[in-house]
Amino acid sequence: MRDGVRARRARGRTPGRRGGGGGGGGPPESPAPAETELTAAPAAVPLAAPAALPDAGLTAWQALFEHAAAGPGDRVLVAGAGGGVGRFAVQLARHAGAHVIATASGRSAAAVRRLGAHEIVDYTRTPPAEAVGEPVDLALHLVPSAEAGAALAALVRPGGSLVSATGPVPVADPSVRAVHFVARNDTAQLAALVGLVDAGAVRVEAAARPLRELADVHRAGEAGEIAGKVVLTPVG
Numbered sequence: 487m488r489d490g491v492r493a494r495r496a497r498g499r500t501p502g503r504r505g506g507g508g509g510g511g512g513p514p515e516s517p518a519p520a521e522t523e524l525t526a527a528p529a530a531v532p533l534a535a536p537a538a539l540p541d542a543g544l545t546a547w548q549a550l551f552e553h554a555a556a557g558p559g560d561r562v563l564v565a566g567a568g569g570g571v572g573r574f575a576v577q578l579a580r581h582a583g584a585h586v587i588a589t590a591s592g593r594s595a596a597a598v599r600r601l602g603a604h605e606i607v608d609y610t611r612t613p614p615a616e617a618v619g620e621p622v623d624l625a626l627h628l629v630p631s632a633e634a635g636a637a638l639a640a641l642v643r644p645g646g647s648l649v650s651a652t653g654p655v656p657v658a659d660p661s662v663r664a665v666h667f668v669a670r671n672d673t674a675q676l677a678a679l680v681g682l683v684d685a686g687a688v689r690v691e692a693a694a695r696p697l698r699e700l701a702d703v704h705r706a707g708e709a710g711e712i713a714g715k716v717v718l719t720p721v722g
Contacts, residue, residue: 525677527680530683531690534717534719537717538690542570542571543574545571545651546571546574547678547679548667548672549651550562550578550649551582553667554649557582557584558583560624562584562585562586562623563588563622564587564589565625566590566626566629567588567598567603567628568595572590573597573691576588576603577601577602579602581682584624586603587604587605587607587622588605589609591609595608597691601689601691621641621642621643621646622643622646624642624646624649625646625647626649627648627649627655630652631652632655636656644659645661647665649665649667650665650667651668696720703718
């Protein structure tokens with residue numbers, strides 16, 4: 487899980503998602519974006535928060551609406567709803583009119599419910615395969631576990647979709663559409679996300695930490711002590 491994202495606003499705009507990464511596994515080097523890669527930052531949230539949108543927000547958006555077609559009445563299962571991508575996915579699916587089932591630990595359950603999940607499955611107590619009573623139309627796999635992905639696939643109805651942002655997931659039913667993807671930069675989608683944030687339909691839940699605490703943030707992430715996103719700021 488990559489929770490460290492550097493905050494930056496250029497000319498009042500939020501940079502789109504940039505590829506590449508540091509050789510040591512730290513935060514990626516980010517060259518100055520071109521004007522065409524910039525989107526006006528939301529005005530409704532603190533300055534650092536928009537840094538969580540290009541990565542986590544776009545991943546959730548593309549999983550739901552580009553690689554699937556989540557809409558009113560759909561049963562959408564978000565596996566890993568307590569993470570940064572999952573929290574956006576829960577809100578976007580709910581906003582689209584879907585019935586949202588979320589897997590989260592007890593530590594994240596209250597936050598995920600507050601963001602709009604209709605049902606919460608505490609995977610630390612009950613396997614989703616036992617807790618989800620009816621098949622789902624769409625399952626989002628946001629957990630870096632092939633075993634969890636295989637269990638998730640069995641919950642998708644015939645003709646449904648399983649979309650993974652963490653790795654390929656084999657499915658036994660050939661009628662189930664399985665997609666593994668890596669999010670790409672899309673300024674139009676990012677602008678739509680910004681609009682939802684400013685309208686109050688989507689909340690950006692990101693903890694701001696000074697850059698000097700980078701090592702502490704990495705250690706906390708490795709220990710599973712971070713929920714959602716952390717934005718590293720150069721001052722503070």
